[in-house]
Amino acid sequence: MNAAVIFGLLLALMLTGMPISISLGLTVLTFLFTMTQVPLESVALKLFTGIEKFEIMAIPFFILAGNFLTHGGVARRMINFATDMVGHWYGGLGLAGVMACALFAAVSGSSPATVVAIGSILLPAMVKAGFPKNFGAGVISTSGALGILIPPSIVMVMYSVATNTSVGALFMAGVIPGIGLALVLGGVAWYRAKKFDYPRQPKASMAKRFDSFRKSMWGLLLIVIVMGGIYTGLFTPTEAAAMSAVYAFVVAVFVYRDMSLKDVPKVLLTSANMSAMLLYIITNAVMFSFIMTNENIPQALADWMIGQGMGQIAFLLAVNVLLLLAGNVMEPSSIVLIFAPILFPVAVKLGIDPVHFGIMMVVNMEVGMCHPPVGLNLYVASGITKMGITELTIAVWPWLAAMVGYLLLVTYYPPLSIFLPKTLGLM
Numbered sequence: 001m002n003a004a005v006i007f008g009l010l011l012a013l014m015l016t017g018m019p020i021s022i023s024l025g026l027t028v029l030t031f032l033f034t035m036t037q038v039p040l041e042s043v044a045l046k047l048f049t050g051i052e053k054f055e056i057m058a059i060p061f062f063i064l065a066g067n068f069l070t071h072g073g074v075a076r077r078m079i080n081f082a083t084d085m086v087g088h089w090y091g092g093l094g095l096a097g098v099m100a101c102a103l104f105a106a107v108s109g110s111s112p113a114t115v116v117a118i119g120s121i122l123l124p125a126m127v128k129a130g131f132p133k134n135f136g137a138g139v140i141s142t143s144g145a146l147g148i149l150i151p152p153s154i155v156m157v158m159y160s161v162a163t164n165t166s167v168g169a170l171f172m173a174g175v176i177p178g179i180g181l182a183l184v185l186g187g188v189a190w191y192r193a194k195k196f197d198y199p200r201q202p203k204a205s206m207a208k209r210f211d212s213f214r215k216s217m218w219g220l221l222l223i224v225i226v227m228g229g230i231y232t233g234l235f236t237p238t239e240a241a242a243m244s245a246v247y248a249f250v251v252a253v254f255v256y257r258d259m260s261l262k263d264v265p266k267v268l269l270t271s272a273n274m275s276a277m278l279l280y281i282i283t284n285a286v287m288f289s290f291i292m293t294n295e296n297i298p299q300a301l302a303d304w305m306i307g308q309g310m311g312q313i314a315f316l317l318a319v320n321v322l323l324l325l326a327g328n329v330m331e332p333s334s335i336v337l338i339f340a341p342i343l344f345p346v347a348v349k350l351g352i353d354p355v356h357f358g359i360m361m362v363v364n365m366e367v368g369m370c371h372p373p374v375g376l377n378l379y380v381a382s383g384i385t386k387m388g389i390t391e392l393t394i395a396v397w398p399w400l401a402a403m404v405g406y407l408l409l410v411t412y413y414p415p416l417s418i419f420l421p422k423t424l425g426l427m
Contacts, residue, residue: 003297306349
């Protein structure tokens, strides 16, 4: 009964067009004041202890690093490198887009940042080279979603905060599925380019390839610093985030010199705004999770599902459907923070690995970012391409269908996610 009241109130508030963070906060306060005997002191204490986690500090640092790289010339150099490597294949610029998105995702941790940084440079180049606009939009919108799967990932940090799963293990678990999804998206781009005989770029010489690699090396080094530092135990994921922010600042201002010192305050302010918004969502989601636990809703759900004879296969299918539906009306951060605390205890009770479950949730979020009405990547791509959301939805469907197929593979083949962290001794 209480669960129905909580979710009914949350849904009603969201349908009014209210931001998800405020909807969560009002749901929590209304329920606390009218239907529970929980003392307000414990609520205040929970608010502070909920965001007093070391891992949360990684979020503003990764956002800051991504903004430095977006405003600096890192994206342009990565695109040049990717184009020189694969531009002569069928759909060469499309493949370069997937490759550049994968590389940029590995340094920014954010999907919208990846779409903006790569799309704003590559899409005009693709149209100029003779590619249809919808092909370029489809490639960039879907490949930009790699930002939340290829580590470092802000969404993975949020899953870690919500479920107390190791961030390091999640980061390493995202590597193989991330590369696999990049190959799938690249495969779709190659197939469509070959089918419709889209133009190909001249093959770059080895000297030109080496030159573009040398120029993009400072950006690519950030991947080595973050992943290598975590893997070798040199620093924690949170410390890696701080390192990446400092490194991105040095590269953008002093190495590439695409950004002057007077631009830095603007980047800091933009990052602070984004961080404050996410932290506000986290704070309200922590309270929402506290209410759910206090009312024993996750445990009751777990007992009911097991009582119905629902095994791993049926549960994972139900979770996928639920998360794909949630992706229609909510953005990834909110989905993870609301649903992870509810579904996680059920997954653990059914013997599903927490890291595998986290990666499955993240792949779901990726699909949600690429379809309407709330697909964040579509809105970002719409701003760049000047295409309508309906037009963009038609453009992305071949890649979106491939992503749903890949989601099923990730869901039902756990070694894809857990092989690398197990091999590295992180699990």
